[in-house]
Amino acid sequence: MSDYIIKTENLKKSFNGEFVVKGIDLKIPQGGCFGLLGPNGAGKTTTLRMLLGRSPLTDGTMEVLGLEMPKHARRVRHDVGVVPQSDNLDPDFTVVENLEVYASFFNIRGDVIKKRIKELLKFVELNEKAGTRINQLSGGMKRRLSIARAMVNEPRLLVLDEPTTGLDPQVRHLIWARLRELKNSGTTLLLTTHFMEEAERLCDDIVIMDYGAILSQGHPKQLIGKHVEPEVVEIHGELETLPKSLIRTALDRVEIVGETIYYFTDDPGKIIEQVENRPNIHYLHRPANLEDVFLRLTGRELREI
Amino acid sequence: MIDWRLPRMRYGMILVWRRNLLVWRKLLIPSLLLNFGEPFLYLLGLGFGLGRFVGELDGLPYLTFLATGLIASSSMNTATFEGLFSVYTRMVPQQTYEGMLATPLEVDDIVAGEMLWCATKGLFSSSAILLVAFLLGAISHWQAALCIPIFFLTGLCFAGPAIAVASFSRSYDFFNYYVTLVLTPMFIFCGVFYPVTTLPEFAQSLVQLLPLSHAIALVRPLASGQELSQVLIHLSVLLSFALIGFYCAVALVRRRLIQ
Ligand SMILES: Nc1ncnc2c1ncn2[C@@H]1O[C@H](COP(=O)(O)OP(=O)(O)O)[C@@H](O)[C@H]1O
Ligand SMILES: [Mg+2]
Numbered sequence: 001m002s003d004y005i006i007k008t009e010n011l012k013k014s015f016n017g018e019f020v021v022k023g024i025d026l027k028i029p030q031g032g033c034f035g036l037l038g039p040n041g042a043g044k045t046t047t048l049r050m051l052l053g054r055s056p057l058t059d060g061t062m063e064v065l066g067l068e069m070p071k072h073a074r075r076v077r078h079d080v081g082v083v084p085q086s087d088n089l090d091p092d093f094t095v096v097e098n099l100e101v102y103a104s105f106f107n108i109r110g111d112v113i114k115k116r117i118k119e120l121l122k123f124v125e126l127n128e129k130a131g132t133r134i135n136q137l138s139g140g141m142k143r144r145l146s147i148a149r150a151m152v153n154e155p156r157l158l159v160l161d162e163p164t165t166g167l168d169p170q171v172r173h174l175i176w177a178r179l180r181e182l183k184n185s186g187t188t189l190l191l192t193t194h195f196m197e198e199a200e201r202l203c204d205d206i207v208i209m210d211y212g213a214i215l216s217q218g219h220p221k222q223l224i225g226k227h228v229e230p231e232v233v234e235i236h237g238e239l240e241t242l243p244k245s246l247i248r249t250a251l252d253r254v255e256i257v258g259e260t261i262y263y264f265t266d267d268p269g270k271i272i273e274q275v276e277n278r279p280n281i282h283y284l285h286r287p288a289n290l291e292d293v294f295l296r297l298t299g300r301e302l303r304e305i
Numbered sequence: 306m307i308d309w310r311l312p313r314m315r316y317g318m319i320l321v322w323r324r325n326l327l328v329w330r331k332l333l334i335p336s337l338l339l340n341f342g343e344p345f346l347y348l349l350g351l352g353f354g355l356g357r358f359v360g361e362l363d364g365l366p367y368l369t370f371l372a373t374g375l376i377a378s379s380s381m382n383t384a385t386f387e388g389l390f391s392v393y394t395r396m397v398p399q400q401t402y403e404g405m406l407a408t409p410l411e412v413d414d415i416v417a418g419e420m421l422w423c424a425t426k427g428l429f430s431s432s433a434i435l436l437v438a439f440l441l442g443a444i445s446h447w448q449a450a451l452c453i454p455i456f457f458l459t460g461l462c463f464a465g466p467a468i469a470v471a472s473f474s475r476s477y478d479f480f481n482y483y484v485t486l487v488l489t490p491m492f493i494f495c496g497v498f499y500p501v502t503t504l505p506e507f508a509q510s511l512v513q514l515l516p517l518s519h520a521i522a523l524v525r526p527l528a529s530g531q532e533l534s535q536v537l538i539h540l541s542v543l544l545s546f547a548l549i550g551f552y553c554a555v556a557l558v559r560r561r562l563i564q
Contacts, residue, residue: 015564052407054406054407054563055563055564056563073411074409074411075409077407077408077409078408078409082407084403084404084407086400088399088400088401088403088404089404090324090399090401090404091399092328092331093327093328097327101324101327102404102408104320104323104324105317105320105405105408105409105410106408106409107316107320107409149404150407153408
């Protein structure tokens with residue numbers, strides 16, 4: 001047994017000879033929230049599927065809940081909850097029936113599950129929808145039900161694949177609050193996202209990956225400190241009216257994206273004094289965030305997968 | 306790269322079967338209407354209508370001959386359609402299996418559970434026709450009750466191939482090939498409507514390779530009170546199709562779902 005809830009070494013996956021996960025080492029401690037960040041196609045879902053024993057490894061070794069995988073996949077899945085990237089709730093059943101039938105797959109006794117389902121529906125604020133059919137639920141309700149469903153077996157590890165993608169801010173904040181509660185009660189969370197705010201709010205430790213490889217790992221604040229300068233000045237407007245020297249002499253990092261200039265700097269004052277009071281120039285001064293790190297590491301080109 | 310390891314049979318298959326039973330129970334009334342209504346019309350229309358011209362076949366009144374054929378083929382049709390359309394629906398658009406595979410269930414449990422369910426539905430529909438035939442007076446022998454396990458076996462026999470076909474389909478349209486090239490020929494040529502012995506010799510031996518002939522060879526004498534013959538051969542053919550079908554279906558569904 002190790003202290004890590006997940007430990008992988010040189011985890012690899014190829015489809016038709018093409019590697020989409022290229023040797024990943026992960027050490028995820030018990031407790032807390034671990035984030036797997038990366039653009040579309042980075043290999044996040046594939047990595048999760050291997051961790052759950054849903055997808056055979058091409059190479060490497062891994063342990064989940066202290067058990068060698070995929071050998072012990074069934075035992076591991078007994079103690080893990082999964083919220084899939086796209087909901088696969090059972091449309092033939094109502095909300096409550098979905099939970100009851102899913103619980104039966106874990107061999108949970110009927111009287112135990114009745115009580116648990118009541119608590120879970122309250123937890124995700126769906127108690128009024130108990131008898132509703134799935135196709136009458138909104139996207140946010142479905143996702144909340146997926147989270148409740150993933151918890152019927154009281155998992156030690158909850159795996160969430162892009163839990164808030166495509167949801168409105170109200171639902172997103174409700175889900176974040178619930179996930180924080182779970183984390184505080186001792187459940188280990190592993191989530192993937194390409195939503196930086198989510199990672200910054202929830203995660204204690206983050207891995208940023210792209211093209212199947214890990215680019216960096218650490219606490220969000222640590223990553224910001226390591227990869228970008230602490231302050232950002234964004235400038236847009238009639239850029240041609242700016243003195244050329246401003247761009248040329250800036251010692252700090254400058255990125256020009258479309259009609260906007262980004263200055264990453266330790267000393268924003270010296271840039272601001274040159275751009276303020278110019279009628280056709282607008283600027284925004286803000287602290288650097290995880291999104292800056294993400295874009296710095298994964299580049300700005302579009303991923304349309 | 307197909308995983309041909311032998312399938313394991315576990316309690317999980319009962320859980321999968323139970324899930325389907327719970328869904329079916331919610332749609333009980335329309336299912337029963339289909340189960341009872343259709344054979345009733347068939348037997349009434351064809352049995353009595355054609356029966357006037359045909360008289361007796363193989364020593365049975367035509368109504369009885371037809372009813373016993375339809376009873377046997379109904380397990381085949383029901384299990385096949387469940388194995389094709391419903392399994393495909395749960396596998397692809399509904400992603401039901403994706404959800405199940407995040408639990409301790411495995412592909413083996415899912416396929417075994419689905420096969421049990423296909424066979425159960427086959428049993429329901431054949432039994433419904435048996436009852437209708439009994440009410441219409443086409444069947445009066447107590448021995449008919451012994452058919453019920455044969456219905457289940459017939460369902461198992463056709464469930465495996467259907468699930469296997471569903472596992473490599475890209476859409477529902479693909480099932481037209483299987484239905485037209487495999488299912489319908491059996492329905493027409495295996496002795497549902499007329500005795501196999503009326504076929505040309507070579508066709509008769511061909512038809513003996515098809516499982517429906519063997520299901521009918523068991524159900525018809527049992528239901529009509531005639532003497533059974535070659536029971537072991539008929540049972541072995543059905544059982545072999547069920548086992549080989551199960552094995553192939555598991556391997557092919559693994560290929561589809563475990564990537
Ligand atoms: N079953 C599969 N067959 C072939 N390629 C796949 C399969 N699953 C995923 N991929 C490919 O692997 C890469 C990583 O996909 P995925 O893990 O889903 O990325 P992410 O979840 O980070 O968006 C993508 O290029 C995707 O097209
Ligand atoms: Mg993904």
